[in-house]
Amino acid sequence: MARLDRKVVRVDLKKDDTVKVISGRDRGKTGRVLRVDRETGKVLVEHVMMIKRHTRPNPSRQIKGGIAERESPIAVSNVLIVCPGCNKAVRIAHHLDPTAGGKVRRTRICRKCGQTLDKR
Numbered sequence: 001m002a003r004l005d006r007k008v009v010r011v012d013l014k015k016d017d018t019v020k021v022i023s024g025r026d027r028g029k030t031g032r033v034l035r036v037d038r039e040t041g042k043v044l045v046e047h048v049m050m051i052k053r054h055t056r057p058n059p060s061r062q063i064k065g066g067i068a069e070r071e072s073p074i075a076v077s078n079v080l081i082v083c084p085g086c087n088k089a090v091r092i093a094h095h096l097d098p099t100a101g102g103k104v105r106r107t108r109i110c111r112k113c114g115q116t117l118d119k120r
Contacts, residue, residue, distance in 0.1 A: 009041030011076050012092045012108060019079040020089040021048055030082060034071065042073035049074050085115035092117065
């Protein structure tokens with residue numbers, strides 16, 4: 001598939017969500033979502049999929065050389081959101097709440113206990 005005709009993946013995860021890795025070399029780890037990339041369908045999770053990055057020193061940019069560890073993106077299909085109510089990795093359902101003015105607000109809810117996953 002060419003780089004230009006890639007479809008945008010629908011991602012129900014947001015920044016600062018707590019997720020659990022369900023497959024891959026870091027299976028079982030939990031962490032906070034740092035970044036969501038909808039074009040590639042990947043998320044950056046704190047302390048998950050750590051890689052070593054070798055950097056050359058560059059004094060003009062105040063970059064100290066050496067081996068730095070950082071997170072690598074992981075596919076959205078390999079993580080599940082952790083529900084704050086039942087404290088388990090769950091799938092996301094959506095609930096439509098009518099608001100003032102005849103508008104509808106979509107909220108993410110837990111499929112097991114029904115608690116809302118959104119902060120507000």
